[in-house]
Amino acid sequence: xxxxxxxxxxxVGGGVHGAAAAxxxxxxxxxDVVLFEKEYLSSGGSGxxxxxxxxxxxxxxxxxxxxYNLECFPTLEEELGGEHKLEFAQWGYLWVAYSQExxxxxxxxxKLQQSLDIPSETLSPxxxxxxxxxxxxxxxxxxxxCGKDGHINPHALTMAYGxxxxxxxxxxxxxxxVDKLLASGNKITGVVAKGEEWSAPRVLLTAGPWSTPxxxxxxxxxxxxxxxxxxxxxxxxxPFNCPMTLCLDDGAYFKQVPNGSFFFGxxxxxxxxxxxxGNSAKFLEGVTKSVLQRIPFLKGVRIVHQWSGPYxxxxxxQAIIDWTPVEGLxxxxxWSGHGLQFGPSGGRLAKEMFFGEKxxxxxxxxxxxxxxxxxxxxxPAFI
Amino acid sequence: xxxxxxxxxxxxxxxxEEIRSWIDKGYKHFDELKRILRVGMGPCQGRGCRDIxxxxxxxxxxxxxxxxxxxxxxxxxxxxxxxxxxxxEEVASK
Numbered sequence: 259x260x261x262x263x264x265x266x267x268x269x270v271g272g273g274v275h276g277a278a279a280a281x282x283x284x285x286x287x288x289x290d291v292v293l294f295e296k297e298y299l300s301s302g303g304s305g306x307x308x309x310x311x312x313x314x315x316x317x318x319x320x321x322x323x324x325x326y327n328l329e330c331f332p333t334l335e336e337e338l339g340g341e342h343k344l345e346f347a348q349w350g351y352l353w354v355a356y357s358q359e360x361x362x363x364x365x366x367x368x369k370l371q372q373s374l375d376i377p378s379e380t381l382s383p384x385x386x387x388x389x390x391x392x393x394x395x396x397x398x399x400x401x402x403x404c405g406k407d408g409h410i411n412p413h414a415l416t417m418a419y420g421x422x423x424x425x426x427x428x429x430x431x432x433x434x435x436v437d438k439l440l441a442s443g444n445k446i447t448g449v450v451a452k453g454e455e456w457s458a459p460r461v462l463l464t465a466g467p468w469s470t471p472x473x474x475x476x477x478x479x480x481x482x483x484x485x486x487x488x489x490x491x492x493x494x495x496x497p498f499n500c501p502m503t504l505c506l507d508d509g510a511y512f513k514q515v516p517n518g519s520f521f522f523g524x525x526x527x528x529x530x531x532x533x534x535x536g537n538s539a540k541f542l543e544g545v546t547k548s549v550l551q552r553i554p555f556l557k558g559v560r561i562v563h564q565w566s567g568p569y570x571x572x573x574x575x576q577a578i579i580d581w582t583p584v585e586g587l588x589x590x591x592x593w594s595g596h597g598l599q600f601g602p603s604g605g606r607l608a609k610e611m612f613f614g615e616k617x618x619x620x621x622x623x624x625x626x627x628x629x630x631x632x633x634x635x636x637x638p639a640f641i
Numbered sequence: 642x643x644x645x646x647x648x649x650x651x652x653x654x655x656x657x658e659e660i661r662s663w664i665d666k667g668y669k670h671f672d673e674l675k676r677i678l679r680v681g682m683g684p685c686q687g688r689g690c691r692d693i694x695x696x697x698x699x700x701x702x703x704x705x706x707x708x709x710x711x712x713x714x715x716x717x718x719x720x721x722x723x724x725x726x727x728x729x730e731e732v733a734s735k
C-alpha cells in the first residue's frame with residue numbers, strides 16, 4: 259500500500275469490532291483498509307471487559323450470532339497466526355435467579371436457545387450444589403447454564419485480529435485519534451486524524467461510546483452513551499474451572515480465568531456515565547462482600563488490582579449495525595456490555611455489508627431507525 | 642547467564658528477551674506490553690519490572706523515560722485478602 263492518504267474503507271476504533279472488520283475486509287480482498295485507533299488496540303471497552311463468551315441471550319438474533327462466535331473461537335488463534343495466545347476456555351456460564359420473575363425469564367431464554375440448538379439447560383439449587391459444591395446456594399431459586407460458554411483474553415483477541423489484518427496488508431494506525439468525520443452533502447468522504455485528511459468512500463464506525471461524539475461531528479445523532487463498569491482480578495490459584503457465575507439479584511459476578519486468577523464484578527447504577535476509566539473507591543468493598551457471600555472460601559485469596567472501562571449503552575441494550583443516513587457510513591457499536599464476544603460475527607457482518615451481500619443472519623432488528631420508529635427490541639439477558 | 646535470559650517480570654516470569662522481541666514487533670508502549678505479557682499486572686504491580694521495561698522502551702524509541710507513559714496504578718496497589726476488603730478484618734487462612 260502506498261503512502262497516499264486514501265482508502266477503500268476506513269475503520270474508526272480499534273476495539274475487537276474494528277480490528278475484526280479490518281481482518282475480514284482484507285481477507286475478502288478489499289485493497290486499501292485503514293484502521294484508526296486513538297491508543298493501542300483493545301484500549302477501550304474491549305480490553306477492559308470481563309471477556310465472557312456466552313450463548314445465553316433472550317433475543318433470537320443474538321443467540322444466532324453468539325452460536326456462530328462459539329463456532330469460530332476454537333480455531334481462531336491458529337487462523338489469526340498464533341502469535342497472540344487467546345486463552346480460550348469453555349468452563350461454562352451460569353445465570354443465577356433469586357426471584358421467580360428472574361427464573362421465568364431465564365426459562366424463556368433457555369427455551370429459545372434450545373430451539374436454536376444451543377446446549378443450555380436450567381438447574382435447581384440442589385443440582386448446582388452437586389456440581390459446584392463451593393457455591394453458597396442460599397436464596398437461589400434456580401439457574402440457567404451452558405457448559406460450552408467460556409472466556410477469551412480480550413487484549414489478545416483484539417490484537418490478534420489487528421495483527422492478522424496487518425499481515426494481509428491493512429494499515430493499522432495506533433495512537434492515531436480521529437478528530438472528526440468528513441462528509442460532503444449527505445455522503446461520507448473520509449476522516450481527519452491527527453490533523454491530516456484521509457479520504458474514503460466508506461467509513462465504519464466501531465468506536466464504542468466514542469462513536470457518539472464522532473458521529474456528531476457530521477451532525478449524526480447516535481443513541482449510544484457511556485457507562486463505567488468495574489472489575490477486579492485476584493492472584494492466581496489452582497484452576498478448578500469455576501464457571502462464570504452471574505447473580506441476578508445485585509448483578510455480582512465472578513469466574514476463574516485460565517491462569518487461575520478470579521475476576522469479580524458487580525453492577526452499580528451509581529457509577530459515573532463516563533468513558534474515562536478511572537478508579538472507583540467504593541467498588542472494592544461492595545463487590546467483595548457480594549461475591550464472598552456466594553463463594554465464601556475465596557475470602558483468603560488476595561485481590562491484586564481493580565480496573566474499569568466503559569459500556570456503550572443503547573436504550574434497548576442492543577447493538578446498532580446498520581448503514582446510517584449518511585451515505586457510505588456504517589456502524590457496529592452500542593453493544594451495551596456484551597460486545598467483545600461478538601467480534602467474529604460483527605467482523606463478518608461488516609464485511610458482508612461492505613460488499614452488499616445478504617448477511618448470514620438477519621440483522622434487521624439492529625437497524626438505527628428503530629429508535630425513531632419506537633420499534634425497540636430489548637435484550638433481556640444483559641448485565 | 643546471558644543478558645537476554647534475565648527475568649524482568651518475576652510475577653509472570655517474563656525475560657528481557659521476550660520484552661525485546663515484542664518491542665521489535667512494534668509494541669512500543671508500556672500499556673501494550675502490559676496487555677500482551679501481563680507485566681505489571683501481577684502481585685508486585687510493576688514495582689519490579691516497570692523501570693526496566695521503560696528503560697528498554699526508551700532505548701528502542703529514543704524517547705527519554707520521563708516522556709513515556711508508565712501506565713495506570715490501580716487499587717489496592719498492594720495485594721490484600723478479599724475478606725479484608727469485604728469485612729474490614731484479616732482472615733487467618735483460606
